[in-house]
Amino acid sequence: MTVESTAARGKPRRAAAETTAASGKTTASRKPAASGKAAASKKPAAPRRTAASRKPAGKRQAERPEMVQLLTPEGERVEHPDYALDTTPEQLRGLYRDMMLTRRFDAEATALQRQGELGLWPSLLGQEAAQIGSGRALRETDYVFPTYREHGVAWCRGVDPAQLLGMFRGVNHGGWDPASNRFHLYTIVIGSQALHATGYAMGVLKDGADEAVLAYFGDGASSQGDVAEAFTFAAVYNAPVVFFCQNNQWAISEPTERQTRVPLYQRAQGYGFPGVRVDGNDVLAVLAVTRAAAEHARTGQGPILVEAFTYRMGAHTTSDDPTRYRPKEELEAWEAKDPMLRLRRLIEREDAADDAFFSELQAESDALAKRVREVIRTMPDPDGMAMFEHTYADGHALVDEERAQYGAYLASFADQHEGN
């Protein structure tokens, strides 16, 4: 083996593009979702058009709006009989800050992907309220099992945003200790983590601990067997798990209609636990509903499904091209329901913040973006030998053998350099 031959062959240094990239090729023709049309009206957005949702199940169901909402797209507070929420101006500012910084971080990560610093980025744009509202509803002792898009929840759990970037840059597959922030590794295989959350919650129950476990997943994931199995296990063992489905209307190019014929929150009923649909672009409603759901779980009442009805305003990931499947009007209708805009309107309406708050926040988010940029640009590639480090906890003869062989192979180049 010569030095030249290695040089010519080169060593792959960056992880290849994510498999989801390929899915962007798929085209799908579909009619615009009817729900989008209801967007601009002052009433809470209508449920999706399904036979089931037109017929209210019972009297009580009929009396209250199907989707819990506490803040209209115009920034007006509305009451809900089951989910009262008092907020101080300080809390409103806090939620706004969380959403702002998360959105800024997300935009920066998208830009970094465009600049070639990240292999892929799944943006959360549009889902800030669903994530911040639910994330802030939790206690430190609760435990979160995310998908790959929960950057806002990670923020609420105190995970350094820069830590989230490692796997998208290709230097690791996650890399953080889930126990330290009670925030599990991102999960790429759709729906898998719903079972991990349920098993964890079964353990919480055994331990008699006062904790809730949150399983995040998407509307697409609701079709996966693992999610159905998680519902079954959670129900029969009464596990304290909150299934938090962010229905962002799309699973790459497949609309929710391709996943289900009934509103998703109604799925829970068939498993024997409650389901509730919340306006996922309304941070206050999400906060209130998730708080109640977590309390439901902690107090021994078993699992509960929360469907946050929201919208993914960006592409599925940076490899996706939503113009191939998503009508422009639909996006525009949802832009009018932007979760940040509506909170900002409320803050202005209630005079809950002064100009200094907004300008300081602007400066803070620019600083965050700058820091993330610096971290990513200086994030070191792992050492080649790191591959062998954590395959097993207790060691494995084959790994030892291959490590030694590869180490000797690498060392042989060093010897040759010295010899030259």
Add this chain to the structure above:
Amino acid sequence: MAAEKMALAKALNASLRTALETDPKVLVMGEDVGRLGGVFRITDQLQKDFGEDRVIDTPLAESGIIGTAIGLALRGYRPVAEIQFDGFVFPAYDQIVTQLAKMHARSLGAVRLPVVIRIPYGGGIGAVEHHSESPEALFAHVAGLKIVTPSDASDAYWMLQQAIQCDDPVVFFEPKARYWDKGEVDREGIPGPLHAAKVVRPGDDLTIAAYGPSVKTALAAASAAEEDGVSLEVVDLRSVSPIDFDTLQRSVERTGRLVVVHEAPVFFGSGGEIAARITERCFYHLEAPVLRVGGFHAPYPPARLEEEYLPGLDRVLDSVDRALAY
């Protein structure tokens, strides 16, 4: 207490009992493991003695069993999950391969998942389809998993103890056709390392490497060959991932010939891996190519044909003759 004679199945039951007694974090879970004691009665009486909270009857959902076992392990428990039969592990294959095997690495070592998956495997019991397969190679190919398979009662008892104590996920293949074979179990003895191969019969002319249910066949072949004046050494590999190639190498360097026997299809099976590595390590010692005897590249056949499919005494001896003829 001196060694007791017990069936392999009984030894597994005793092993689970010991594990449940010594570590409150150990859980047994699976379909029918509770009141019924498992379809093979491996978990017999355990729920009665340890309660439904430790010996958990699960819904009929394999992905659910392994996925929740992962969650329980994340919470600090040590689940021992039973998959009812080899052919039914596949709904859980995704969880095993994409989640269980990789979480330790993905967390850079922070997460440990001490999950044991017990799978009764192999043929020879006249069952209907999906009840007789040997999918070990499909798991051995996956980094992050360890795969072991005992061939006698003593190993059944001790290897299961060791698998449960191991901080890595272990797929524990149980040779179901040997469940009723009796052997000595010294529960106060000190077991050898979990992944060490064992020379179970010394010999000079040729080495047979086998594991799980095939060890008995290999030993029978060695006895038959002895009558013809041929001395076979039998090595029980005991572990399929990792494989103790050092022990095997020492044997082959002495005998100069190797036949690998397993029930799984030969094509892309563990025998191919063993042949390749032993050829690499023992090239100048080999008097003949490494030969493999095992299942065919065909679906596991209906029961009336399984004797032809399985590597029985005659097919093993035929390969021995071929190797000796070089």
